[in-house]
Amino acid sequence: MRPLTRLLLRRSIRPTPLRVSPVQIACFHATPTSRYASEKSGLTQRLRQKIWGGNAPGPEDPYTTAEETKQVEEVDMAGYVAAEDGRGLPIIGLPEKLGEWALDTYSPSEKVVDTEALHRALHRAVVETVVLQVNGRELDSSFGYYTPKDAETLTDNVELSVQEDGSVQIAFPQPEAEEAILSSLQEVIPETPAEDETVTTEEVAASDIAPTDAATAEAEPVETAPEATPVSLGPPPAYLENPTHLSIPLPSSSFTFALYKRILQLTGHQIPDGVLTRARTVGDLVPSLIAPPKPKKLSEELEPLLADLPNVRLFEKKRVGLDKETELGRARKVDPKETYRYKGIDPDTGFIGERPYSGKVNDNFY
Amino acid sequence: MPVKVLPAVSKAQNGVGAFVLQCKRLEFNYCDAAGSSRGMKCSDRLFLKHCLPQFAKQNPAIEMHVAPRPSKHPIIRGVYINGREKVICVRNLEHNQVLKKAELLRNSSGLQLRKLRNPVQSINDSVRGIFSPFHGPKHAL
Numbered sequence A: 001m002r003p004l005t006r007l008l009l010r011r012s013i014r015p016t017p018l019r020v021s022p023v024q025i026a027c028f029h030a031t032p033t034s035r036y037a038s039e040k041s042g043l044t045q046r047l048r049q050k051i052w053g054g055n056a057p058g059p060e061d062p063y064t065t066a067e068e069t070k071q072v073e074e075v076d077m078a079g080y081v082a083a084e085d086g087r088g089l090p091i092i093g094l095p096e097k098l099g100e101w102a103l104d105t106y107s108p109s110e111k112v113v114d115t116e117a118l119h120r121a122l123h124r125a126v127v128e129t130v131v132l133q134v135n136g137r138e139l140d141s142s143f144g145y146y147t148p149k150d151a152e153t154l155t156d157n158v159e160l161s162v163q164e165d166g167s168v169q170i171a172f173p174q175p176e177a178e179e180a181i182l183s184s185l186q187e188v189i190p191e192t193p194a195e196d197e198t199v200t201t202e203e204v205a206a207s208d209i210a211p212t213d214a215a216t217a218e219a220e221p222v223e224t225a226p227e228a229t230p231v232s233l234g235p236p237p238a239y240l241e242n243p244t245h246l247s248i249p250l251p252s253s254s255f256t257f258a259l260y261k262r263i264l265q266l267t268g269h270q271i272p273d274g275v276l277t278r279a280r281t282v283g284d285l286v287p288s289l290i291a292p293p294k295p296k297k298l299s300e301e302l303e304p305l306l307a308d309l310p311n312v313r314l315f316e317k318k319r320v321g322l323d324k325e326t327e328l329g330r331a332r333k334v335d336p337k338e339t340y341r342y343k344g345i346d347p348d349t350g351f352i353g354e355r356p357y358s359g360k361v362n363d364n365f366y
Numbered sequence B: 001m002p003v004k005v006l007p008a009v010s011k012a013q014n015g016v017g018a019f020v021l022q023c024k025r026l027e028f029n030y031c032d033a034a035g036s037s038r039g040m041k042c043s044d045r046l047f048l049k050h051c052l053p054q055f056a057k058q059n060p061a062i063e064m065h066v067a068p069r070p071s072k073h074p075i076i077r078g079v080y081i082n083g084r085e086k087v088i089c090v091r092n093l094e095h096n097q098v099l100k101k102a103e104l105l106r107n108s109s110g111l112q113l114r115k116l117r118n119p120v121q122s123i124n125d126s127v128r129g130i131f132s133p134f135h136g137p138k139h140a141l
Helices: A003-013 A022-028 A043-052 A115-134 A177-184 A193-197 A201-209 A211-219 A253-267 A273-278 A282-289 A298-306 A321-328 B035-041 B047-058 B095-107
Strands: A159-162 A168-171 A312-314 A341-346 A350-354 B023-030 B063-068 B075-080 B085-089
Touching: A115 A159, A115 A168, A115 A177, A115 A253, A115 A282, A253 A273, A253 A282, A273 A282, A298 A312, A298 B047, A298 B063, A312 B047, B023 B035, B023 B047, B023 B095, B035 B047, B035 B095, B047 B063, B047 B095, B075 B095, B085 B095
Parallel strands: A312 B063, B023 B063
Antiparallel strands: A159 A168, A341 A350, B023 B075, B075 B085
8 A cells, every 4th residue: 555545544544632542653653654754752752752741750761771870889808708597697677676586476485275364365455455545655556576475464453344335434443553554565675685795704793793783773764654563363353254345346457456466465366367357346356266165065965864774875976887896796996006016028038927816927918 | 086186386476475576776866066957956855855765765675876977867777676777867857756757667667668459468378268260150151
């Protein structure tokens, strides 16, 4: 087809400029006889202009323009020894004090299994999360890696309840309890072992002689909140019999996640994401922590009723053919250990074994 | 000579002299989880809990076995003295219906179910003899 005819056809079928797609433009201008071939701006520039309207990101010509070469600082490689493993190398991305390879896990290594202990931990987590929220603390950054998780808590006698209007009421046994709980949640970052290694022998001797002075010197600038008397785990608390804390609603995802973090830290139990997103109250999280007791079998219920009947026999397990044959005396349950005793393999005769009942030696079982 | 008595051995008929119960054992199998075992084991009206003790006391000659059979429908298996067994599936039945099935098995013998073509069953010879075309009055057309 002649170029002019081709051009006229394209012009006749070309849609309005507003509806022209960049792909169509590329097709129109692919031929060397297109009217845009004589323009100085390249295809890339025109496409960018059409697509972005003048505010195109990135370099104008990513294919031909060379990037500015960065000046590489020359490093003195004298004395460099390549590391064989990662021990000793700096760690990037963790807080300062966590730059150690020997890390404790966020959650305890052993999960809490006792039901009462789980309820106590759940109540404690709920109280601490509610106290943080009431005091306007950030829930996202709460319950960090070094938040204390001691057994003795100040939350045992704190009562949580939901009012008729849906608001949560929290009652502290003592006025100082709230401040004490808040101060107990502050992270206690331990000293790094690298600082201790740099201590010389003279300093070690001096510190051994007067350890109290160093301890008091470090403790003076730290302000401590008034300590409330920690409650020991004596008689079971009231919330075990009347668990009002389970009906507390979960107002936001940050509250739920903070609560889950604390539960994980105290108990080691993980809660699936589906349960977390679907939970509306604290009680919805309980089945993931405490498994319900196994349902009773019918044989356990029938045993006292049928024990006196001489013609009734009750079995706890399924009866298989071997059980019936054994009752008749036609079959005998054979202990696999009693079938034979392996004594080795003789290259000439083959398998060497002994049947305990017959006492035969070199009994070939093949 | 005096008439000799034909020697005849008495024909045994169960129930004439002595009665021997044909059913020697009833096995009740249920599933702890399945819903079809509800009539056998469910809470208010348990067959196994309420009906079976009384049924066992009424039938001391029959051995009763109660055993779970997981993931299966509940059944009652009757074992008879001729060595045969009869099994009735009692899935989705109520406790009174299960009891009726148990009584049905108790009342049965181990004989195979067959169609009774003749309503009269007797071990005695027929009084008038078996039909013969060669005997009897001659027919006249």
